[in-house]
């Protein structure tokens with residue numbers, strides 16, 4: 001489903017990704033952890049070509065991102081941001097229908113039905129005419145997830161989806177993500193929520209200084225952390 | 241002291257004639273700024289595109305206009321250009337075109353700034369659901385940028401209105417020209433220019449107030 005082959009990316013001479021290789025099969029949920037600045041966001045952004053790696057290749061659903069029609073292939077990977085990035089001038093429903101309408105040319109009625117179904121799925125059926133600023137952070141993030149799902153993506157990329165949320169709102173967003181995983185969605189999740197990682201991820205990847213320093217099936221990853229920097233990182237995040 | 245005597249009745253008598261000029265001033269401004277807005281948005285959006293050609297072309301237009309006096313632009317359009325085109329626009333047309341081209345260059349900078357101010361995440365979110373850059377600009381960035389543009393747009397509107405008085409040099413019968421014509425007959429420079437000034441003031445105040453109203457109406461809650 002996703003194949004990342006030895007990609008490297010620098011910003012202003014600083015190597016942010018250094019020969020990263022990773023693959024993801026259909027239906028897999030991979031959680032990416034690591035200290036801030038280790039390149040997690042950049043890795044996600046290379047998967048849907050928001051950034052272009054200088055070296056290496058990214059393959060998404062059998063297409064090489066370097067040569068694919070980006071406008072088309074981008075919607076194959078839905079992305080959810082830390083800051084939600086909802087369109088503030090549109091109602092919740094319009095946020096969801098924009099992509100299907102404009103990109104897929106879906107008739108308005110069909111797009112609205114799809115949007116309502118997705119809002120129902122994320123528990124916000126009654127908020128379709130609200131504007132983003134009227135919603136709590138947790139609700140906004142659930143709308144953002146529904147907006148990405150409206151494009152019927154094959155993969156969902158989450159970049160610290162709960163980091164900007166008040167603690168009491170984190171659960172509702174994680175619950176939606178958990179449900180998605182159970183339905184078989186292929187997911188890459190950057191998060192510090194170790195409980196979520198333990199219970200949902202098939203595999204965990206630890207990044208540090210632009211490299212994947214450790215990875216493995218979830219159980220083994222947490223019970224027998226192999227790398228000293230990973231042990232150090234885990235002891236920090238698990239203790240608070 | 242001079243023997244000057246202020247005569248308020250002159251102001252009242254000349255008002256209808258001057259109002260004619262004021263009406264034309266408003267028309268030229270509205271038309272000029274309408275097309276100026278279109279030029280400005282086109283150039284401002286071009287400045288924000290990835291394509292270097294679009295950016296460069298818009299850049300040349302903006303620099304050319306902002307780097308030369310409006311008076312010279314007006315003279316060039318009305319007296320200079322006909323020599324190579326072989327036809328002369330009527331003064332009013334030349335005036336509207338000059339105001340449009342001129343305000344367009346300033347509005348372009350306003351538009352570019354407003355587009356740049358919309359959070360970077362908005363463009364990314366739009367691209368992530370598959371919109372092209374042009375579609376993202378049109379449906380996501382522009383509606384937000386436009387709201388931010390209203391106050392500076394009002395400003396440019398007021399400036400352009402005052403700029404129309406320069407069109408006196410090509411004989412457009414706007415407010416300033418009407419003032420000159422009235423004075424040529426009655427020699428009451430003080431009362432007439434005072435009336436002209438007051439009429440300009442009414443027009444600019446009217447514009448400022450309507451734009452403030454628009455701004456309130458389209459205020460965006462973040």
Ligand SMILES: Nc1ncnc2c1ncn2[C@@H]1O[C@H](COP(=O)(O)OP(=O)(O)O)[C@@H](O)[C@H]1O
Pocket residue numbers: 011012016034035036037038039040041042043
């Ligand atoms: N667009 C950019 N321009 C310059 N530097 C960047 C850019 N994006 C990320 N970086 C830098 O790359 C490094 C890794 O960033 P990021 O991938 O966001 O890490 P993480 O998500 O793990 O915190 C950081 O040092 C960051 O400052």
Ligand SMILES: [Mg+2]
Pocket residue numbers: 040041042159160
């Ligand atoms: Mg990050």
